[in-house]
Every structure is written in structure tokens, then in C-alpha cells.
Amino acid sequence: QVQLVESGGGLVQAGGSLRLSCTASGRTFSSYTMGWFRQAPGKEREFVAAISWSGGSTYYTDSVKGRFTISRDNAKNTVYLQMNSLKPEDTAVYYCAADTTLRRFLATMTGKYDYWGQGTQVTVSS
Secondary structure, eight states, X not given: OOOEEEEOOEEEETTOOEEEEEEEOSTTGGGSEEEEEEXXXXXXXXXXXXXXXXXXXXXXXXXGTTTEEEEEEGGGTEEEEEEXXXXXXXXXXXXXXXXXXXXXXXXXXXXXXOEEOOOEEEEEEO
């Protein structure tokens, strides 16, 4: 069993920055692909970014490329999402998730992730 706890959300003005953190329980965190997803009111949960177990491979949805950076510290069992140049359309609940299956490519679909955090609210005001 893996437990994920997100933190770092909040209210920020457009153009500002936030850093989300997700800390995992368990000794095998370093072997999992980790992902960030978000869900805005009335919309489906969508993929934001993913990072391989080593941190050597990352992938982003087009709308956040160049603005968001995913990283991880396996010694701390933590994955981060640095969000810069935030826009009102980035407003959502952000979730981290763990994919425990070794895949050829980083997964972007919610169904491929086995464990989820409770989410943290990010609100960007215009």
C-alpha cells in the first residue's frame, strides 16, 4: 500500500508561482513512475506531468510545457511540481499519483495509476 500526501496549493495571482509537493509512504517509491493530474470544476481529471523512477525522463501536457517542471527526490520520497507563469485556467485540484507498473513510456491516462493523493487546491486569480 502506498499513501500519497500533497501540499503546497493555495491562491496566487496570474503570473505567479507555486511549488506542489507530494510525499509518499513506503520503501519502493524510487521504483515508481509519478504523475501529476488536475481536475477543474465540471471537468474530467487530466494529465499534467509525469516523471520516471530515476527522474531521467519527464513528460508534460502541451498546455504547461515551458511553465511547469516536475522533479523528484527519491531520498525524501517526494515528487514536486514547480508551477511558474500561472494562468487562471490552471485553477484546479491537483493530484499526485503513482504508477507501479514498469512501462516503456510514461503513462498519461488516469487508469494506469494505482495510487492517488487526496489533492490540493490551486486557485489562480486574474
